[in-house]
Amino acid sequence: MFLLRLQKYMAKCGVASRRKSENIILEGRVKVNGKTITELGIKVDPDKDVVILDNKIIRMEKNNVYIIINKPEGYVTTVSDQFNRPTVIDLIRSIDERIYPVGRLDYDTSGLLILTNDGNLTYKLTHPKHEINKEYIAKIKGIPNNKSLNEFRNGLKIEDYVTSKANIEIIETYRQNSQVKIIIHEGKNRQVRKMCGKIGHPVIKLKRVAIGDLNIDKMKTGEWRFLTSKEVEYLKNL
Incomplete structure (x- = not known):
């Protein structure tokens, strides 16, 4: 659940600054799910709660965010985990928007991962019909012969x-x-590992280094950054 303080939500909706929004709340002009709010400290879920100001519903303008991270091993690519394992979201700081991993990297796989709140781009990058290349470097047991490689x-x-x-x-x-x-x-789920296992050379260590022409270059493990506008445009036009 992604919660924001009511005054911060109002500011993000373009109502007023946070301080002015606090005054508006104290004046009793705001309702949350039909209940008039007259005190500070209330938090709202932007995806579920209905906020009304002066009898008009207000909604937060969506600010699309695009992030690339060099995911370490030992993190799950979900927003939350039922077993309380660390998630990639734990590595991203100072982001107010609710972002999601695009596709998945296994708990024990490292490397390039994109996070965004752009549903259209997520669909494009994950749907099989778009056939976007994903490049991995794997350390495997044994040395495969030509028959196995083919x-x-x-x-x-x-x-x-x-x-x-x-x-x-x-x-x-x-x-x-x-x-x-x-x-x-x-x-598909753990596909590279399953393919290597199928030819008799199980994966020892696996890292994704590129999606299309986008790569992690010299990014340190656990490091993240915003994608440039040029990189976002490239992904959208794949």
Whole structure:
């Protein structure tokens, strides 16, 4: 639940400054869900509560927010968690707007995540029909041979679906493990991990580094920033 003090809500609706809004409340000119409010300290839910000023409903103007974060491992990509695990929202400070993660990254996966309150952009970035590339760097057990790599590229039967064609390249090998770059345009639950497991090379560590041309570059783990207007326009035009 996202709550705002009534005077702050009124200010965001363009009624007046917070201080002037406090005076308006004390004058008894404001109702919340039909009840006249004459004292300060009341909080409202912008999504649920009905606020009336001088017999007219007031609504908060929506300010679209676009954020990119380099998500650490150990955070869930939800607004709240029933098991009280830390969420990516805990990492974002000083944002009044109610924002949501676009898609998901597993609890144990790090990397690029977008957060916004723009429903149209969220739909565009998450709907399979738009086929937006997502790039991952994965450390996996073993070193896959050409047969396994081609199976990965051509689509794998996982549970009740077959994955679309994907790309996988070995970028580094170790004694018993390897590091690969993977590009997919789907986003099913734990898909990259399941695909790697299917070819017999389970994921040890996984990081998403890019969505389309948008990447986390040199962002530190846990660091976030607002997307530039150019980046937002790019995502909208994908």
